[in-house]
Amino acid sequence: MLDICITNCKLDIGTEEVCLGIEDGKIVSIKKLPTDASSTIDVNSKLVLPGLIDAHVHFRDPGLTKKEDFFSGSAAAAAGGFTTVIDMPNTIPPTNTTQALKEKMRIAREKSLVDFGLHVGVADLASIKELTEYKPASFKIFMDLVDCDFLIEAFCKINEVRDNLLNGVPSHPLISLHAEDPDVVKQCTNKMKKEGSDPELYSQARPPQAEIEAIQKAILLSKKFNQKIHFCHVSTPKSQKIINQAKNDGLNVTSEITPHHLFLNSSYLRKYGNLAKTNPPLRDEKNRLTVDNLSQIDIVGTDHAPHTLEEKNKDVWNAPPGIPGLETALPLLLTQLNQGKIIVGDIKRLLCENPAKIFNIPNKGFIRKGMDADLVVIDLKKSYVIDPANFQSKAKYSPFEGFHVQGVPVMTLVRGQKVMEKGHILKNQGKFIYS
Numbered sequence: 001m002l003d004i005c006i007t008n009c010k011l012d013i014g015t016e017e018v019c020l021g022i023e024d025g026k027i028v029s030i031k032k033l034p035t036d037a038s039s040t041i042d043v044n045s046k047l048v049l050p051g052l053i054d055a056h057v058h059f060r061d062p063g064l065t066k067k068e069d070f071f072s073g074s075a076a077a078a079a080g081g082f083t084t085v086i087d088m089p090n091t092i093p094p095t096n097t098t099q100a101l102k103e104k105m106r107i108a109r110e111k112s113l114v115d116f117g118l119h120v121g122v123a124d125l126a127s128i129k130e131l132t133e134y135k136p137a138s139f140k141i142f143m144d145l146v147d148c149d150f151l152i153e154a155f156c157k158i159n160e161v162r163d164n165l166l167n168g169v170p171s172h173p174l175i176s177l178h179a180e181d182p183d184v185v186k187q188c189t190n191k192m193k194k195e196g197s198d199p200e201l202y203s204q205a206r207p208p209q210a211e212i213e214a215i216q217k218a219i220l221l222s223k224k225f226n227q228k229i230h231f232c233h234v235s236t237p238k239s240q241k242i243i244n245q246a247k248n249d250g251l252n253v254t255s256e257i258t259p260h261h262l263f264l265n266s267s268y269l270r271k272y273g274n275l276a277k278t279n280p281p282l283r284d285e286k287n288r289l290t291v292d293n294l295s296q297i298d299i300v301g302t303d304h305a306p307h308t309l310e311e312k313n314k315d316v317w318n319a320p321p322g323i324p325g326l327e328t329a330l331p332l333l334l335t336q337l338n339q340g341k342i343i344v345g346d347i348k349r350l351l352c353e354n355p356a357k358i359f360n361i362p363n364k365g366f367i368r369k370g371m372d373a374d375l376v377v378i379d380l381k382k383s384y385v386i387d388p389a390n391f392q393s394k395a396k397y398s399p400f401e402g403f404h405v406q407g408v409p410v411m412t413l414v415r416g417q418k419v420m421e422k423g424h425i426l427k428n429q430g431k432f433i434y435s
């Protein structure tokens, strides 16, 4: 007897309903007819996708939990249809030592409602080998915060680790990059600060050239060290063009776009001020990536980067950059689906399949026998207006406030356990994805 049978699931628009059999948290059958189970959930021909995977979240835990913590952040993930998240290392202390990594692992095991991985920061280059043993999802480098020599050293050390670990334990650590060149950022920010404190100036303080130069530099290092790299929050067409060329040259380079760079432009800085302030900045309408470019991009990552409203109320040069995105990403993409601009396969590729492949996440990203029963049930017809007051996140602001969306996650299951139903969050124990 199965644990659960989920009946009347549509795995794509226009396909026949199927029943998913779940046993011990795994998908064990995908059949036309229901199978005997201790509990049955009838989703009445709603769309069922693999649980979404967000490879780019900042849950601010430890050290910055007034902004967010692993419970509130993972509740936002569950509310948004995400069943796996990978957390970034810019916490206090930064997650760049084995001790900090172990502490964040303890916190996540205690608080996370969804499954999780951890990116590790790069500080003490001598600790890279030891850090690899704790299975970080990637080594994250904020290129806007390090000099060129450190960057080269980091690639070199990670390369050594890979070769050392190759005997017996195949390991090819991934480097994730925040690609903005520090010199361009510094020069342009100082120039813009002299122009005043109009939030729109922020988009010129960190211009596309900062991203383009950083991407070019990282690709040269990727080639030199034969090192796979992943670019976070790519924001301009020229950036993606350079990445496409690197792929054509046979390099292992992948890219991520955020929903705010996909759907908003720099005019939102005028409309929402610092609530739309993020790094890299929202781009001018004439020079930004759109849904039409999605086929070139590997994943969508929300860069869920919560801050308090008190911090965001400072002037544009002192307010922290970052936008919460976990609870708006899927409805925004489902709205595009309802408008015929994307297909279900795009959402699965960008938010389930490719994140699982790029970050080597076992048993996730697909609705297949043997996979974890990570699922999101979607009411494609339901419309609503985005209201941050309803967010599970502690960060109750968004430049998407007031957006009319159609398509809503109504149930999220992590390894067969409901963690969200009709917007209500249910207790669950998230697991480390590489355990």
Ligand SMILES: NC(=O)N[C@@H](CC(=O)O)C(=O)O
Pocket (backbone or CB within 6 Å): 058, 090, 178, 277, 278, 279, 280, 303, 305, 306, 320, 321, 322, 323
């Ligand atoms: N994206 C942002 O504007 N902010 C991120 C840091 C980052 O991802 O660069 C944050 O942690 O607040």
Ligand SMILES: [Zn+2]
Pocket (backbone or CB within 6 Å): 178, 232, 233, 279, 280
């Ligand atoms: Zn970043």
Ligand SMILES: [Zn+2]
Pocket (backbone or CB within 6 Å): 056, 058, 088, 303, 304, 305
């Ligand atoms: Zn980020």
